[in-house]
Amino acid sequence: MDEPTPPTAAELGISEVEYERILRDLRQREGAEEPPGDLSTRQRRSRRLPLAVLGVLAGVLLLPHLVSPDPDGREPTYAFLDMDGDQPVTYSSCRPIQVAVYPAGGPPDAEQLVREAVAQMRSATGLDIVLIGAFGGHAPNWNFEAAPVGPMDPISVSWQDGAAIADLTADTAGLGGSPVVTSPNGGRRRIAGTIALSRDYYALLTQRGDHAEEVAVLLHEFGHVLGLDHVDSPRELMYDDNVGRTSLGPGDLQGLRRLGQGPCS
Numbered sequence: 194m195d196e197p198t199p200p201t202a203a204e205l206g207i208s209e210v211e212y213e214r215i216l217r218d219l220r221q222r223e224g225a226e227e228p229p230g231d232l233s234t235r236q237r238r239s240r241r242l243p244l245a246v247l248g249v250l251a252g253v254l255l256l257p258h259l260v261s262p263d264p265d266g267r268e269p270t271y272a273f274l275d276m277d278g279d280q281p282v283t284y285s286s287c288r289p290i291q292v293a294v295y296p297a298g299g300p301p302d303a304e305q306l307v308r309e310a311v312a313q314m315r316s317a318t319g320l321d322i323v324l325i326g327a328f329g330g331h332a333p334n335w336n337f338e339a340a341p342v343g344p345m346d347p348i349s350v351s352w353q354d355g356a357a358i359a360d361l362t363a364d365t366a367g368l369g370g371s372p373v374v375t376s377p378n379g380g381r382r383r384i385a386g387t388i389a390l391s392r393d394y395y396a397l398l399t400q401r402g403d404h405a406e407e408v409a410v411l412l413h414e415f416g417h418v419l420g421l422d423h424v425d426s427p428r429e430l431m432y433d434d435n436v437g438r439t440s441l442g443p444g445d446l447q448g449l450r451r452l453g454q455g456p457c458s
Contacts, residue, residue: 268444269428270442282383291323292350293324303350317453334346352390371386371417409439426442
């Protein structure tokens with residue numbers, strides 16, 4: 194079967210320069226390999242901006258470690274980033290999980306947006322996730338490798354751009370991940386997650402007044418921080434591409450509930 198012909202720049206209503214930039218970025222993504230190691234040394238590219246009209250050129254989704262069945266796209270679907278035996282690697286279920294906001298470069302209501310996302314994640318997981326406030330300066334581990342982190346460090350949320358983090362390309366709304374460490378009892382657990390959000394995209398959302406999408410991007414990234422991977426179902430917020438969904442899907446909720454039932458470590 195012949196490959197479908199991609200739309201032209203004129204058909205998309207964009208300049209030739211912008212069109213070439215998009216194609217170049219997609220070609221680079223197709224050729225990129227996932228670096229080795231735990232999430233302590235890598236982060237998930239997340240909540241890509243709408244490029245469905247160029248879908249024929251897009252790369253394949255990353256394969257998750259464990260996926261609930263979704264043969265027809267209608268069953269709840271979730272996937273975990275890391276497994277410890279037959280259980281997902283989680284945050285400790287008996288310790289408070291603190292979240293700190295670093296609003297520089299973000300929207301005027303940055304702290305409130307994070308507060309809303311935290312409330313939803315707290316409800317979905319049953320974990321004691323607590324927003325401790327907004328702070329100046331750089332977040333710890335703001336670019337996923339800037340500074341060492343420890344078990345007592347908070348999840349940090351900040352706004353960055355491509356000049357600071359190369360993976361924040363023009364079609365990436367945010368990045369999220371957590372280091373995985375070994376507990377004294379020998380089990381593995383997540384600590385001190387990092388969320389980096391696109392300054393440019395949030396500026397656009399603020400201009401549009403798109404509050405729902407502002408929160409949705411945060412929810413998607415918190416999903417990665419807590420241990421969810423992408424899934425191949427547009428019914429879930431953890432779907433790789435932005436198709437307009439702004440609330441947690443049925444599979445997202447099932448996966449988050451399991452992530453809230455990890456061991457006390």
